Amino acid sequence: MRRQIVGRGVPLPGNDIDTDRIIPARYLKSVTFEGLGEHVFGDERKAVPEHPFNRPQFQGASILIAGQNFGCGSSREHAPLALQHWGVAGIVAGSYGEIFFGNCTANGIPCLVAEPSDVDWLLREVERHPGQALELDVERREVRFMGRTIPARIPEGARNQLVTGSWNAMSVLLDAGEAIERTARALPYIAGY
Amino acid sequence: MAETLLDKIWRAHTVRTLPSGQTQLLIGLHLVHEVTSPQAYQMLKEAGVRVRMPERTFATIDHIIPTAADRQQRPFADELAEEMTVHLVRNTKESGVPLFDLDSGRQGIVHVIGPELGLTQPGMTIACGDSHTSTHGAVGALAFGIGTTQVRDILATQCLAMAKPRIRQVRVEGSLTPGVYAKDVTLWIIHVLGVKGGVGYAYEYAGPAIERMTMEERLTVCNMSIEGGARFGYINPDQTTFDYLRGRPYAPEGAAFDRAVSWWRSMATDAGASFDDVARIDGASIQPVVTWGINPGQSVGVSDRIPDPREVPEEDRPTWHEALQFMGFRAGQPIAGTKVDVAFVGSCTNGRLSDLRAAAEIARGRKVARGVRALIVPGSQQVARAAEAEGLHAVFQEAGFQWRKAGCSMCLGMNEDKLQGREISASSSNRNFKGRQGSPTGRTLLMSPAMVAAAAIAGAVIDVREMLR
Ligand code: SF4
Numbered sequence: 264m265r266r267q268i269v270g271r272g273v274p275l276p277g278n279d280i281d282t283d284r285i286i287p288a289r290y291l292k293s294v295t296f297e298g299l300g301e302h303v304f305g306d307e308r309k310a311v312p313e314h315p316f317n318r319p320q321f322q323g324a325s326i327l328i329a330g331q332n333f334g335c336g337s338s339r340e341h342a343p344l345a346l347q348h349w350g351v352a353g354i355v356a357g358s359y360g361e362i363f364f365g366n367c368t369a370n371g372i373p374c375l376v377a378e379p380s381d382v383d384w385l386l387r388e389v390e391r392h393p394g395q396a397l398e399l400d401v402e403r404r405e406v407r408f409m410g411r412t413i414p415a416r417i418p419e420g421a422r423n424q425l426v427t428g429s430w431n432a433m434s435v436l437l438d439a440g441e442a443i444e445r446t447a448r449a450l451p452y453i454a455g456y
Numbered sequence: 457m458a459e460t461l462l463d464k465i466w467r468a469h470t471v472r473t474l475p476s477g478q479t480q481l482l483i484g485l486h487l488v489h490e491v492t493s494p495q496a497y498q499m500l501k502e503a504g505v506r507v508r509m510p511e512r513t514f515a516t517i518d519h520i521i522p523t524a525a526d527r528q529q530r531p532f533a534d535e536l537a538e539e540m541t542v543h544l545v546r547n548t549k550e551s552g553v554p555l556f557d558l559d560s561g562r563q564g565i566v567h568v569i570g571p572e573l574g575l576t577q578p579g580m581t582i583a584c585g586d587s588h589t590s591t592h593g594a595v596g597a598l599a600f601g602i603g604t605t606q607v608r609d610i611l612a613t614q615c616l617a618m619a620k621p622r623i624r625q626v627r628v629e630g631s632l633t634p635g636v637y638a639k640d641v642t643l644w645i646i647h648v649l650g651v652k653g654g655v656g657y658a659y660e661y662a663g664p665a666i667e668r669m670t671m672e673e674r675l676t677v678c679n680m681s682i683e684g685g686a687r688f689g690y691i692n693p694d695q696t697t698f699d700y701l702r703g704r705p706y707a708p709e710g711a712a713f714d715r716a717v718s719w720w721r722s723m724a725t726d727a728g729a730s731f732d733d734v735a736r737i738d739g740a741s742i743q744p745v746v747t748w749g750i751n752p753g754q755s756v757g758v759s760d761r762i763p764d765p766r767e768v769p770e771e772d773r774p775t776w777h778e779a780l781q782f783m784g785f786r787a788g789q790p791i792a793g794t795k796v797d798v799a800f801v802g803s804c805t806n807g808r809l810s811d812l813r814a815a816a817e818i819a820r821g822r823k824v825a826r827g828v829r830a831l832i833v834p835g836s837q838q839v840a841r842a843a844e845a846e847g848l849h850a851v852f853q854e855a856g857f858q859w860r861k862a863g864c865s866m867c868l869g870m871n872e873d874k875l876q877g878r879e880i881s882a883s884s885s886n887r888n889f890k891g892r893q894g895s896p897t898g899r900t901l902l903m904s905p906a907m908v909a910a911a912a913i914a915g916a917v918i919d920v921r922e923m924l925r
Contacts, residue, residue, distance in 0.1 A: 366603035
């Protein structure tokens, strides 16, 4: 279950950060998801030594603060997994790429949305207080930091899955049993035109 | 009540409403490739669950395969590519899923082969572990990209847990002017509506300029929906759709085809259906488009200048500065005249026969500029054969372009086709993200295939209309 996540934050300013940047395609050349954590933001961390994921004060952080449209682009599930392997357990951002959002939920990583001004405040304050823990409250839809409570949003379906621990959709979908075949047989392109 | 195609397909494929409030949606066609499927098969194995409807999944190999003719012998020189191929072959074989392998004559980019084989049909739900699955919406299907866990979910249950998107009709009014292609239309839609404008929406493309498009042009438009944030993009099925599908290997035949057509027609959006939003774009105002930045919305008309960050909304400014810095461009600089090192025609956006014809029309009788590496990569083996039958390969080769085998190639640089260092590429693909074409510092300018061919010949970005006789 993912009702609340408590941990230190790592601020990642910037909008439209795509999944190619989170994990470049050449690290996808594998038949497993192993070893992704060390390559998260691989190219950027090499190019920019002061990248937040490199800085000592943010090592061990578990709540990522990001801007608008975070995780846009490619559907690669390697992206949320690379973040998770690095230590990210929850995200607060202005908005998300839709497939990335679904991939995070499927791996038990809550993605909360906050107002742009609140995201800016979090980016600034987490930068200033890297040692302080945030509370990401999925159940109550809020983020708490430094005595402030910020309202946050998450679609009801994802919230339900996270707080009840049912984000593994496969077992829920299997429960439909024969109804799956019945629905299929009612479709002309499956039954035969 | 008047309904949209989205409403009708959603209802026909609903198995039930889940406790979470999401819909359990049946997936009529599932496509897989080598990058996002091996882990899904592994998860399935660990859960001890079998593939539920293997006849509703089809596989191809596209992302990692070498495209140089003398590099396609198995085992591939690249050990990781070979390992991924071995896994795909084994997984599909063990689960009874058909694979369009290199020796099938039908291998190619997943979003090119689906429509060309007639697997992709109106009224279907279609999913693939690939964000450009929206391409298939061009025939009037609800098609969308998914992650690897969801690939597992479909293999196990033929279903997904989904929330129904909102719907925006994107109308392209009027007609396009000569030298303006479907790629320019889709890039301009993204320019106008923004790279995140479509988040939470399905885009229904409509209007006279869309209705007049051929099926291949429609595929190009729907392909880039995701670049505008929309996970789904579709065009209502019409006579163009039916004419395109007739006679394709997996399309129904004879009387069954006619019965299919009447069902397909019934799935189109009803007159008077309402949308959550409607956007209108004047087709006549679109000129050839070129991206100058690090996301597909950062673009200008070819005769325009790279805008000054002060001209853009405040919230977008940091990205604009970052883009200018990464690209090494100046605000106010004209995009035309930008020198290019590489030219790439291919990808699921623009790797079809009509794209190669448009590029060949420019290449015919001309020469690639000295120092430019120019690649033509057909989207599928069938596209390659059709192009060769018309002699397009010879046109390209005489002009100094390399004629390659089918695959994703330099769209994402997972095979040997990569940018080197800070090279600039004129590319008919769909993403100009940092590092996308295989070099962390490589730079990508997205444009239509004809514009790419023109850039290859001029050695720099040039308005293709100057070359069209
Ligand atoms: S051509 Fe490019 S965008 Fe299309 S499927 Fe291949 S890698 Fe993805």
